[in-house]
Amino acid sequence: xxxxxxxxxxxxxxxxxxxxxxxxxxxxxxxxxxxxxxxxxxxxxxxxxxxxxxxxxxxxxxxxxxxxxxxxxxxxxxxxxxxxxxxxxxxxxxxxxxxxxxxxxxxxxxxxxxxxxxxxxxxxxxxxxxxxxxxxxxxxxxxxxx
Numbered sequence: 001x002x003x004x005x006x007x008x009x010x011x012x013x014x015x016x017x018x019x020x021x022x023x024x025x026x027x028x029x030x031x032x033x034x035x036x037x038x039x040x041x042x043x044x045x046x047x048x049x050x051x052x053x054x055x056x057x058x059x060x061x062x063x064x065x066x067x068x069x070x071x072x073x074x075x076x077x078x079x080x081x082x083x084x085x086x087x088x089x090x091x092x093x094x095x096x097x098x099x100x101x102x103x104x105x106x107x108x109x110x111x112x113x114x115x116x117x118x119x120x121x122x123x124x125x126x127x128x129x130x131x132x133x134x135x136x137x138x139x140x141x142x143x144x145x146x
Contacts, residue, residue: 012112013027013110013111013112014109014110014111014112014115014140014141015027016031016033016088016106016109016140017088017140018031018088018089018090018093019087019088019089020087020089020090020093020094020095021090021093023090025088025089025090025106027110029090029091029106030090030091030092030105030106030107031088031089031090031091031105031106032088032089032091032094032101032103032104032105032106033086033087033088033103033104033106033109033118033136034086034087034088034089034094034101034102034103034104035084035085035086035087035101035102035103035131036084036096036099036100036101037084037100037101037102037127038099038100039084039085040084040127040130040131041127041130042084043082043083043084043130043131044127044130046082047130083130083131083132083135084127084130084131084132085131085132085136086131086132086133086136087136088106088140104118115137115141119133119137
């Protein structure tokens with residue numbers, strides 16, 4: 001068996017890195033992949049307000065309102081680029097015990113098949129579009145890319 005074939009048969013398992021301490025969450029350590037759902041709700045509300053403001057400005061432009069009168073803070077901040085942040089944390093590093101956390105145990109994500117199952121589960125959530133889930137997975141699993 002040549003070295004390339006041998007390499008393809010080597011098992012690789014996902015290892016998440018703690019966003020607090022920067023160390024890997026090892027297979028024998030407790031950890032979480034989590035998000036505060038209040039953050040997702042805040043992003044959803046900011047995007048809705050920005051959309052309402054755009055629609056309101058569009059209606060005002062049809063009248064005689066001066067452009068200066070219709071500029072708002074949302075003109076300077078684009079909430080469509082903001083998202084609620086997922087994080088990986090060791091149980092010992094988790095400082096947020098008051099949040100409305102939605103989480104998965106890292107022990108439930110020991111294989112890439114399990115990561116794919118969780119990915120499908122998250123994608124079905126109505127609030128998922130307001131989070132950085134895909135970016136989070138790309139960042140965490142980048143060492144396994146190619």
